[in-house]
Amino acid sequence: MNVVTRNPDIACQSADSRPGDFQPLRERGQHEVFCGLTSIMWLHRKMQDAFFLIVGSRTCAHLMQSAAGVMIFAEPRFATAIIGERDLAGMADMNDELDKVVERLLARRPDIKMLVLVGSCPSEVIKLDLSRAASRLDRLHQPRHRVMAYSGSGIETTFTQGEDNFLAELVTRMPAEKPGAAPSLIVVGAMADVVEDQMTRIFHGMGIENVAFLPSRSSESLPAIGPNTAFLMAQPWVNATALAMQKRGARRIAAPYPLGEEGTTAWLKAAAEEFRVDASRFDAITAPGRERARLAVERYREALAGKRIFLFPDSQLEPALARFLHRELGCEIIEAGTPYMHREHVAEELAQLPASATLSEGQDVELQIDRVHESNPDLIVCGMGLGNPFEAEGRSTKWSIELVFSPIHGYEQAGDLAELFARPLARRGLLKVGT
Numbered sequence: 001m002n003v004v005t006r007n008p009d010i011a012c013q014s015a016d017s018r019p020g021d022f023q024p025l026r027e028r029g030q031h032e033v034f035c036g037l038t039s040i041m042w043l044h045r046k047m048q049d050a051f052f053l054i055v056g057s058r059t060c061a062h063l064m065q066s067a068a069g070v071m072i073f074a075e076p077r078f079a080t081a082i083i084g085e086r087d088l089a090g091m092a093d094m095n096d097e098l099d100k101v102v103e104r105l106l107a108r109r110p111d112i113k114m115l116v117l118v119g120s121c122p123s124e125v126i127k128l129d130l131s132r133a134a135s136r137l138d139r140l141h142q143p144r145h146r147v148m149a150y151s152g153s154g155i156e157t158t159f160t161q162g163e164d165n166f167l168a169e170l171v172t173r174m175p176a177e178k179p180g181a182a183p184s185l186i187v188v189g190a191m192a193d194v195v196e197d198q199m200t201r202i203f204h205g206m207g208i209e210n211v212a213f214l215p216s217r218s219s220e221s222l223p224a225i226g227p228n229t230a231f232l233m234a235q236p237w238v239n240a241t242a243l244a245m246q247k248r249g250a251r252r253i254a255a256p257y258p259l260g261e262e263g264t265t266a267w268l269k270a271a272a273e274e275f276r277v278d279a280s281r282f283d284a285i286t287a288p289g290r291e292r293a294r295l296a297v298e299r300y301r302e303a304l305a306g307k308r309i310f311l312f313p314d315s316q317l318e319p320a321l322a323r324f325l326h327r328e329l330g331c332e333i334i335e336a337g338t339p340y341m342h343r344e345h346v347a348e349e350l351a352q353l354p355a356s357a358t359l360s361e362g363q364d365v366e367l368q369i370d371r372v373h374e375s376n377p378d379l380i381v382c383g384m385g386l387g388n389p390f391e392a393e394g395r396s397t398k399w400s401i402e403l404v405f406s407p408i409h410g411y412e413q414a415g416d417l418a419e420l421f422a423r424p425l426a427r428r429g430l431l432k433v434g435t
């Protein structure tokens with residue numbers, strides 16, 4: 001990894017250190033990421049009998065409304081209970097107000113099986129205890145409706161941590177495995193339904209029948225957990241969830257993330273080894289997918305090989321994306337930033353990153369922008385707020401949030417993932433031709 005000396009707080013790695021031993025560039029300055037509420041955008045689509053009630057301000061409501069504009073065509077499965085000025089001034093009993101809102105909501109929407117109260121910056125600032133409120137409301141409304149709570153606040157969290165908080169809370173509600181239960185596998189972290197279906201077919205093909213996904217598609221089908229459960233992380237941000245699962249006796253299967261042909265194969269292989277799948281069976285089941293993924297990625301290699309990429313910290317997917325870009329598309333990684341890094345959970349990714357790449361954790365956005373200007377990358381992967389100013393400077397950008405919203409995991413999506421990076425470069429090329 002590169003040695004960077006601009007910030008005195010930085011711990012550096014020399015160019016010849018072994019992967020795994022290095023210290024990332026750590027920055028604790030101004031950071032620009034969405035808050036944890038944003039994860040409701042994909043969570044409400046995954047768990048289809050849940051309703052997410054944000055307890056927040058008008059700002060929170062505006063964020064959700066603009067992020068989910070398409071929802072105007074459907075009965076929404078999230079809303080914001082707005083904390084008014086009277087509540088902020090302590091003039092109203094917030095718990096009474098909340099109980100009334102929940103009462104009205106559940107009367108109007110009897111289809112809601114799981115009501116999820118989501119904490120925000122304002123609810124945390126006024127110290128509204130949503131966990132207690134959820135327990136009270138749960139007692140009141142069960143068995144027809146269950147009520148739970150988690151924090152999606154933007155105070156010190158990044159947007160993908162909203163999902164992690166939600167899943168960690170769900171783990172406490174998962175039933176215990178029956179004594180002597182058959183070994184089971186849980187895949188942790190929301191992926192598109194179509195990807196889950198593809199993965200299920202591959203696991204079944206390998207003879208791993210007892211497979212479940214977290215979040216489950218229904219709040220009433222949470223998988224059982226215990227010492228005979230092994231789990232695979234599908235997303236690098238489910239760190240608190242992994243800890244909660246380990247506390248309940250489950251074992252984490254160490255693996256890189258299933259991005260690209262290599263990542264997907266290594267991820268499936270880790271599960272195959274855990275479940276003692278015969279090597280020839282593994283090869284036979286994965287070979288067609290590997291070939292399709294390799295050919296699909298190959299189409300974009302010419303456009304991307306040798307391109308210099310700078311990834312800003314946003315979703316925590318960045319180390320895995322950098323590995324895919326470097327190994328499967330021949331890109332040069334200038335910097336891969338991540339808002340937060342759990343060393344153990346990304347160890348397999350870090351080991352495959354080139355020594356020339358700077359890996360940074362946290363953010364000091366001004367210093368990072370300076371590094372972009374100094375290194376002049378071909379493509380910048382960054383948040384929406386930084387994308388437009390960089391485009392105005394004539395640089396190519398990719399909004400990192402697109403990588404969270406798009407199906408990118410697994411063999412069948414490997415080509416689409418490569419295309420997401422190739423598209424902005426092609427567009428910039430067309431703009432140049434047109435000028």
Ligand code: SF4
Binds near residue numbers: 036037057061063120
């Ligand atoms: S939770 Fe905090 S950061 Fe997120 S929209 Fe509400 S006020 Fe803003």
